Amino acid sequence: MDFLNNQLLKEIIRIALIEDLGNGDITTLLTIPDSSHSQAKIIAKESFVLAGMPFVHEVFSALGIVEIKDFVAEGAAVKNGDVIAELSGKTATLLAGERVALNMLQRVSGISTKTREFVSKVEGLNVSITDTRKTAPGLRLLDKYGVNVGGGKNHRFGLYDGVLIKDNHIAASGGVKKAVELARKSHHLLKIEVEVSNFDDLYEALAAGADVIMLDNMTIDDMKKAVGITAKRALLEASGNVSLENVRAIAETGVDIISIGALTHSVKAADISMKIV
Numbered sequence: 001m002d003f004l005n006n007q008l009l010k011e012i013i014r015i016a017l018i019e020d021l022g023n024g025d026i027t028t029l030l031t032i033p034d035s036s037h038s039q040a041k042i043i044a045k046e047s048f049v050l051a052g053m054p055f056v057h058e059v060f061s062a063l064g065i066v067e068i069k070d071f072v073a074e075g076a077a078v079k080n081g082d083v084i085a086e087l088s089g090k091t092a093t094l095l096a097g098e099r100v101a102l103n104m105l106q107r108v109s110g111i112s113t114k115t116r117e118f119v120s121k122v123e124g125l126n127v128s129i130t131d132t133r134k135t136a137p138g139l140r141l142l143d144k145y146g147v148n149v150g151g152g153k154n155h156r157f158g159l160y161d162g163v164l165i166k167d168n169h170i171a172a173s174g175g176v177k178k179a180v181e182l183a184r185k186s187h188h189l190l191k192i193e194v195e196v197s198n199f200d201d202l203y204e205a206l207a208a209g210a211d212v213i214m215l216d217n218m219t220i221d222d223m224k225k226a227v228g229i230t231a232k233r234a235l236l237e238a239s240g241n242v243s244l245e246n247v248r249a250i251a252e253t254g255v256d257i258i259s260i261g262a263l264t265h266s267v268k269a270a271d272i273s274m275k276i277v
Contacts, residue, residue: 003145004054012141013058016100028095036091038276040098042105044078045271049116051075051149052108053085055142059101064093075112075149084272091276098274107139108146109270115150115263121244122251122258129247129258130155132239134265143264155259163188164214166195176201180208193237202226206233214239214259220249227254 003009042056050072060066066089072078087094118129129152135143144154156162165179173179176194183192193212194205199222205213206229215226217240230236237257238250250258 003141003148006141008141009055009058010062012138013055013062013100015138016103017059017062017097020100021096025092025096028092032091032095034090034092037089038091038094040087040094040274040276042084042087042102042272042274044082044084045080045273047077047079048109048113048270049075049150050078050084050109051112051146052105052142055104055108056085056101059097059104060087060089060093063097065089066093066097075151087274094274094276102272102274103269104142106269106272107136107267108142108149109272110267111143111146111264112150113270114267115147115152117244118247118258118260118263119151121247125248125251127251127256127258128153129260129263130237131263132259132261132265133158134261136264147263150263152263161190162193163190164193164195165210167197167216170195170201176204176210177208180205180210184209195239199226199229202229206230210234212237212257215255216240220246220253223250223253223255 051074053070053074057068060068066087069086072082072084078084122129131144131147131152132155144157148154156164163183165183170176170179173182180192180194191211193214194210195214195216196202196205197216202213212235214237215223218226223238227236235257236255237259238255239259242250242258242260247258
């Protein structure tokens with residue numbers, strides 16, 4: 001996924017600006033002369049991992065001519081009081097883009113920060129921390145970018161770019177074996193992943209030739225047993241009830257992937273402000 005050269009990003013920003021600006025920034029129109037130019041600083045108000053400045057650039061580019069000087073690289077740690085960037089342009093343009101730019105920067109930085117915490121917990125182990133589709137509606141591109149910057153990996157982007165046979169697919173199609181057989185009929189090149197929650201389904205998924213098997217809400221002991229049963233015949237993904245407290249223990253079972261919805265669905269936004277100088 002090319003996060004930054006993507007038509008979807010431009011559409012996300014266009015909608016966000018329409019939502020916030022509507023027919024115009026009434027307060028600025030009434031109080032700021034059109035000829036006014038200003039400088040502004042984007043400032044960290046707590047410690048976090050920075051992600052999302054390319055989106056800030058895109059927001060102001062959509063509004064007019066604003067010069068932006070970045071002082072912090074994507075993925076770098078910042079602390080309270082650090083100046084992340086300086087902006088220069090028409091005051092009205094700076095004020096028009098302030099909230100949309102900060103909303104994106106705060107959310108994406110929060111995601112990258114949380115992801116970095118999980119990645120750090122499993123340092124030294126051969127496992128990938130990945131996201132899920134539990135993202136803010138319409139903002140998946142931004143959310144998954146934040147995971148990427150934080151050191152995590154992206155699971156499938158949507159329903160269209162990966163085969164993941166879940167419990168409802170299994171129930172509706174008549175079982176694990178049947179679901180995998182149906183998925184393989186198209187002779188596509190995508191890997192086939194199957195969600196299982198018990199050992200019967202695990203054995204069936206292995207027999208059917210699944211490429212990846214998701215262990216849904218299994219205990220640590222059951223995950224260890226599943227790793228032994230699988231014996232590298234498929235990649236194993238652990239999913240469900242993953243926390244900072246148990247993620248290393250999960251990784252130590254020998255699974256290949258740990259997917260975590262909390263990276264994006266309940267993220268705490270980073271505290272960032274923009275101040276006119």
